[in-house]
Every structure is written in C-alpha cells, then in structure tokens.
Amino acid sequence: MDTDSNAPSGPLLEVKDLRTHFFTRWGTGKAVDGVSFTLNERESLGLLGESGCGKSMTSLSILRLVPGPAGRIVSGQVLFQGRDLLRISEQEMRRVRGRGIAMILQDPLSTLNPVFSIGGQVAEPLRVHRVVPRSGIRERVSKLLSLVRIPAPESRLNDYPHQFSGGMRQRVVGATAISAGPKVLIADEPTTSLDVTIQAQYLRLLKELQQESNLSIIYITHDLGTLARICDRVAVMYAGKIVEQLTVEALFERPAHPYTEALLQSIPRMDRKVHRFPSIEGSPPLVYDLPPGCAFAPRCPRAMAICRSEAPPETRLDPGHSVACWLHAKDEHET
Numbered sequence: 645m646d647t648d649s650n651a652p653s654g655p656l657l658e659v660k661d662l663r664t665h666f667f668t669r670w671g672t673g674k675a676v677d678g679v680s681f682t683l684n685e686r687e688s689l690g691l692l693g694e695s696g697c698g699k700s701m702t703s704l705s706i707l708r709l710v711p712g713p714a715g716r717i718v719s720g721q722v723l724f725q726g727r728d729l730l731r732i733s734e735q736e737m738r739r740v741r742g743r744g745i746a747m748i749l750q751d752p753l754s755t756l757n758p759v760f761s762i763g764g765q766v767a768e769p770l771r772v773h774r775v776v777p778r779s780g781i782r783e784r785v786s787k788l789l790s791l792v793r794i795p796a797p798e799s800r801l802n803d804y805p806h807q808f809s810g811g812m813r814q815r816v817v818g819a820t821a822i823s824a825g826p827k828v829l830i831a832d833e834p835t836t837s838l839d840v841t842i843q844a845q846y847l848r849l850l851k852e853l854q855q856e857s858n859l860s861i862i863y864i865t866h867d868l869g870t871l872a873r874i875c876d877r878v879a880v881m882y883a884g885k886i887v888e889q890l891t892v893e894a895l896f897e898r899p900a901h902p903y904t905e906a907l908l909q910s911i912p913r914m915d916r917k918v919h920r921f922p923s924i925e926g927s928p929p930l931v932y933d934l935p936p937g938c939a940f941a942p943r944c945p946r947a948m949a950i951c952r953s954e955a956p957p958e959t960r961l962d963p964g965h966s967v968a969c970w971l972h973a974k975d976e977h978e979t
C-alpha cells in the first residue's frame with residue numbers, strides 16, 4: 645500500500661474526552677459523556693449501540709452541528725489532521741465540512757431537495773468549496789455519478805429526485821457527500837431505510853469509494869450485520885460513553901463487556917432453527933437520569949455491588965482492545 649509522504653504522523657482524527665450535553669428544563673442530558681477514539685487513514689470505525697446512546701450526537705459534535713441552544717459541546721478536543729476543530733472559527737469550520745469531513749445523515753433520502761435537479765445537488769459542494777473551475781463542474785458531476793454506478797449519468801443530470809428509485813437516490817446522496825473529496829466520511833445509519841438487496845449494494849459501494857477515494861469512514865449503526873461488512877474496528881457506545889473498543893474480529897470472538905455480549909446475542913442467526921430475537925432486559929437509561937456507577941448495571945446480568953456505586957475504569961485487555969467494566973478491572977482498581 646502506498647503512503648502519502650506529506651501526511652501528518654499520528655491518527656487522521658482524534659476525539660479526546662468529548663462531552664456534549666443538553667440543558668433542558670428536565671435537567672442535563674449527558675448525550676456524549678467523555679468519548680475518546682482515534683481514526684487512522686483509510687480505516688473504517690463502527691460506532692455501535694442502541695438508539696439514544698449518543699452516536700449521532702458524537703458525529704454532530706465532530707462537525708460542530710449540535711442542535712442549539714439546548715445542546716452544547718461542553719469540553720474535549722476533536723483533532724483533525726492535528727488541528728482542534730473545537731477551537732477554530734466558524735468560517736474555517738465551514739471549509740472542513742464537506743472538504744475535510746463529510747456526513748451522510750441518518751435519513752439520507754430526505755436530504756435530497758425535491759425542487760433541485762440531481763446534477764445541481766451533487767455540484768453544490770463543488771461550488772461551495774471551489775474544487776474545480778466552473779467549466780469543469782458538469783464533467784466532475786458525471787464522473788461522481790458514474791462512480792456511484794448511476795447508469796448514463798450525462799443524461800440524468802437534469803432529472804429530479806422523484807425520477808430516481810430509492811436505491812439510486814441513496815447513491816446520489818453518497819456522491820454528494822464525497823464530491824468535494826473529503827478525507828473522512830461519517831455515515832449515520834445510512835442503510836436503515838433501505839431494503840436488504842439495496843443495503844448490500846450500498847455497503848459494497850461504500851467499500852469501493854473507500855478504496856478509490858482513500859476515505860476513512862465512521863460508520864454508525866445499531867446493526868451488527870452491516871457493521872461487520874464495512875468496519876475494521878468498533879467502538880461500542882452505551883448511555884453517552886464508549887464501553888468497549890475492539891477489532892471486528894475480536895467483537896465476534898471475544899467480546900468482553902456484558903453489553904457487547906448482549907448485542908451479539910440479539911442478532912438473528914441463520915444456523916438456529918428457531919429465529920428468536922432475545923432483546924436485552926430493560927431499555928437504555930435516559931441520558932437525563934443516569935444511575936451512579938456503570939450505566940448498564942441495572943440491565944446487566946453480571947452486575948456486582950461496586951457496579952452500582954462506582955464508574956468502571958477503562959482496562960486494556962490487548963493492544964486495540966479496551967473495556968470499561970468492573971469484571972475486567974485490573975488489581976490496582978479493585979477495592
């Protein structure tokens with residue numbers, strides 16, 4: 645594999661102790677509560693967890709798009725190519741969005757505007773970031789559309805979204821996201837609204853784009869099946885915190901956190917005669933009313949007394965595998 649000699653050493657993106665809270669009349673919601681992870685060049689990292697655990701708020705914080713005024717990034721660092729995005733001006737941040745880090749939103753089909761042509765929408769980031777001269781935009785848009793496998797793209801530039809199928813619109817959203825040549829693509833549950841065949845095609849496309857455009861991907865999902873096809877590593881989130889980080893291989897072979905184990909047990913398996921979907925007891929705690937200690941303790945089948953009173957320390961099990969759980973805490977943390 646070739647390496648870019650100009651690339652800064654260290655990870656492409658490094659999130660350090662990020663905290664994003666919602667200040668409402670019901671109290672403070674710790675949507676993101678001390679999240680840290682790194683993303684290397686050309687790597688794809690999965691953010692896995694049930695609905696409401698803070699996946700979207702983590703990615704919106706990276707892009708400084710947290711819905712205000714209730715939502716606020718209260719502390720932490722987001723180092724992109726060594727620069728802290730939480731400390732730069734809004735003007736500089738606009739250059740980072742799309743050009744440096746692009747995002748496919750949770751409901752991508754609604755991101756296309758019905759009253760603008762497909763070609764116009766894919767061209768928008770090219771215009772905003774002046775990636776190519778005005779005269780070259782049409783050609784670049786056609787290239788992008790053929791990259792996402794839209795047949796005869798030249799002839800479809802003036803079409804409107806309603807003339808495209810759901811799967812094709814999804815691919816157009818993908819083309820728009822990468823049109824300004826970002827280094828990082830954040831895909832927030834991009835396949836949730838798609839049927840299974842189109843899901844598989846879309847995942848293949850993401851992989852191809854990653855190879856052709858040297859993208860690093862943050863892939864957000866609650867679905868282990870799609871995650872396994874895209875990601876190299878996984879960060880498992882629960883109630884605003886990353887509770888375990890490991891490779892996809894380790895995820896299936898040696899998950900350490902009881903929450904990760906529970907997620908694995910809830911996937912339907914072809915080799916079981918009876919398809920059952922055992923779900924985890926209880927539901928995720930509202931980030932407004934977190935218990936003391938480990939947030940998963942009330943639902944955890946292996947909870948001990950300490951789990952209900954003290955937050956578990958992060959323990960490194962292997963290089964690249966860490967877990968925040970009292971079951972795995974090393975001696976120095978034991979009381």
Ligand SMILES: Nc1ncnc2c1ncn2[C@@H]1O[C@H](COP(=O)(O)OP(=O)(O)O)[C@@H](O)[C@H]1O
Pocket residue numbers: 666668673674675693694695696697698699700701702711714715930931932
């Ligand atoms: N607009 C909002 N106002 C108040 N609280 C919010 C808002 N959006 C999200 N939250 C809180 O942040 C938590 C995390 O949300 P989110 O990141 O969207 O979860 P996920 O993407 O993992 O489903 C939610 O559980 C919710 O309590």
Ligand SMILES: [Mg+2]
Pocket residue numbers: 699700701750832
């Ligand atoms: Mg979400």
